[in-house]
Amino acid sequence: MKNYFDFILPTPVLFGPGMAERLPTELRRRGLARALVVTDRGVREAGILNPLLAGLDAAGVTCCVWDGVVSNPDADSVREGIEVAKRNRPDALVAVGGGSTLDTAKAIAGCLAAGVAEVFALREVKDPRASLPVFCLPTTSGTGSEVSYWVVITDRRTHEKVSIGDPALSPTLAVVDPLLTLSLPPRLTLWTGLDALTHAVEAFLSTAASSLSDLLVKEAITLVVKSLSCAVDVGDNLEARGDMALASLLAGAAMQHVGLGLVHAMSHQVGGFYDVHHGLANAILLPHVLKFNAPECPDKMKTLDNLVEGEGFMEWLKRLYEKYALSGEKVEIKEEDIPTMAERARANVNAQTNPRKAEVQDIMELYRKSFKVVE
Ligand SMILES: [Fe+2]
Known part of the structure; x- marks a missing residue:
């Protein structure tokens, strides 16, 4: 346990049902009157934007909407967003969507500040600065x-998912309103919820974990155990949606301080090579990587067990996967890609905080156990 730590959460948070209504006031009190709403077509077609746009309009904030975000965003989609922003000259970005949308908005703001048109060039920028305030509504x-x-961001040329991080890319404000998640379909609720769970579990087992991060992620895991199934089965159950939104927030706050682990190191490769949904790839890998890690962290595994009343954590996970027929048989990976993916996973930043050191051979085996391997 690491009990010397820095813990800085630069992004203020507004949390709770109905909080999205405060967005116009939050823009206006910062003197912002021209917003580019960054989103994807699915969110736009679900009608989620309508009340937000009406509220912004009533407050005198001029909006233009760009719905060009793609799943597993790449350099081309970020470039398109940069061009739209340059044409419209907003003084704020409002990102409404899932992780792909929020990441795209942060990337656009970072590129504009640095004056670069190619998102991967951000890695070379010594002192990145966010030029535009970014408001995130998941x-x-x-x-x-x-x-x-x-x-x-995915590099389509090399099939790599590239993580770019700098405090300057922190969102200006997070508005976490569970009402915005009510229409998320069951499958996506499950996959994204399991991404939140994976963040919490990997941050808990991280070699950089602290007593403060542990507090956050244990609560996140408890909330997921309590409410994920209900959120999947009864999408308009606001209490379950609220629990999942809080779990995601707590795990997110913890993970950027203490890192993740081998599940993310490996799932990023699966996403980069095969465009598999990030949450699904994590979900498939999680039980296999936990079994691999368990001998190195028996006490923490026991704590995980204690978070699930009446049965162990792994038993609970198994039951959940059976209920929703979640199995690696449904996602194919190619035998010829496994060595490259394993090399890259071993070198990935997330592997550095995994509790058990994994060699390339270990990782290749984990890929083969987890997914359906085809020639
Ligand atoms: Fe994740």
Whole structure:
């Protein structure tokens, strides 16, 4: 346990049902009157934006909407967003969507500040600065991106998911309103919820974990155990949605301080090579990586067990996966890609805080155990 730590959460948070209504006031009191709303087509078509846009309009904030965000965002989609921002000259970005949307908005702001058109060039910028305030309104409960200064962008040429992080990329304000998540379909609720769970579990087992991060993630895990199934089965259950939104936020706040682990190091490769949903890839890997890690952290595994009343954590997870037919058989990976993915996973920043050191051979085996391998 690390009990010397820095813990800075630069992004203020407004949390609770109905909090999105405060967005116009939050812009106006910062003197902002021209917003570019960054979103994807699914969120726009679900009608989630309508009350937000009406509220902004009533407050005298001029809005233009760009719905070009793609899942597993890449350099091209960020570039398109930069061009839209340059044409519209907003004084704020309002990101409404899942992790891909929030990351895209943060990347656009970072690139504009640095004067670069290619998002990967941000890695070379010594002192990045966010030029535009970014307001994050998550419509999923999973990534924790609303309080994180990391963005993950896929390099389509090399199939790598590149993590770019700097405190300057921190959102200006996170508005976490569980009402915005009510229409999320069951499958996406499950996958994003399991992403939040994976963040919490990996941050808990991280070699950089602190007593403060442990407090946050233990609460996050308890909330997921209590409410994930209900949020999937009864999408309009506001209490369950609120629990999941809080779990995602707590895990997100913890993970950027203490890092993650091998699940994320490996799932980023699966996302980069095969465009698999991030939450699904994590969900498939989680039980296998936990079994691999368990001998190195028996006390923490016992604590995880104690967070699930009446059965162990792994038993609970198994039951959940059976209920929703979650299995690696449904996602194919190619045998020829496994060595490269394993090399990259071992070198990935998330692997550095995994409780058990994994060699390339270990990781190749974990890939083969977790997914359906095809020639
Ligand atoms: Fe994640």
